[in-house]
Amino acid sequence: MTINLAAADELLSTTRAVRKRLDFKRPVPREAIMECVALSQQAPTASNGQTWRWVIVDDVKKRKQLADLYREAAGSMLADARAAAAANGEVQTARVYGSAEYLAEHLHEVPVHVIPCLVGRPYPGFEGAFFASIYPAVWSFQLALRARGLGTVLTTLLMMKEKEAAELLGIPADVTQCGLLPVAYTLGTDFKPAQRPSADSITHWNAW
Numbered sequence: 001m002t003i004n005l006a007a008a009d010e011l012l013s014t015t016r017a018v019r020k021r022l023d024f025k026r027p028v029p030r031e032a033i034m035e036c037v038a039l040s041q042q043a044p045t046a047s048n049g050q051t052w053r054w055v056i057v058d059d060v061k062k063r064k065q066l067a068d069l070y071r072e073a074a075g076s077m078l079a080d081a082r083a084a085a086a087a088n089g090e091v092q093t094a095r096v097y098g099s100a101e102y103l104a105e106h107l108h109e110v111p112v113h114v115i116p117c118l119v120g121r122p123y124p125g126f127e128g129a130f131f132a133s134i135y136p137a138v139w140s141f142q143l144a145l146r147a148r149g150l151g152t153v154l155t156t157l158l159m160m161k162e163k164e165a166a167e168l169l170g171i172p173a174d175v176t177q178c179g180l181l182p183v184a185y186t187l188g189t190d191f192k193p194a195q196r197p198s199a200d201s202i203t204h205w206n207a208w
Helices: 005-014 030-040 060-074 077-087 091-109 127-131 135-147 157-169
Strands: 052-057 112-119 175-177 181-185
Touching: 005 135, 030 052, 030 135, 052 060, 060 091, 060 112, 060 157, 077 091, 112 135, 112 157, 135 181, 157 175
Parallel strands: none
Antiparallel strands: 052 112, 112 175, 112 181
């Protein structure tokens, strides 16, 4: 198979963290979500363990309860961070925190909440290795969404309320929640690459 390099590069460079451009009104078919989950299963995982699990929430009442937990976890942190960034003249950072505030305020309206999980609990000191088994699959899931006109953003605030979310959704105690992805069709599809420093400026060959 010959991969269309231009199309692949566009997908990789325009899959953005979508918060303000999520369409709250348009339903998301379960079939589309399941296609993306199936594609995520092709991602690499530690020791080929394939311990990924996905909890998909489209129930209105449960989405509201998850959103309430999310806002409790956030508290004033997002607003405080936005204000601090603005005071320091960090315009782009302030804008990002502002969009995060917007998402928190409207999270209950997002038609699908997706919680990626791993079977097991992280060992102290090896948390990075543990979570490395899910995030490649999460990124594959996000790319698959983008290709279908859907958008999302990986959020982690709900992990501060993991116990409460587990009780709400019946998630077993030996399963670790690894984030929350709000999923919706996007308002427009004209996403562009973000401004980033040159690759040379962040790369070291053979030594730091």
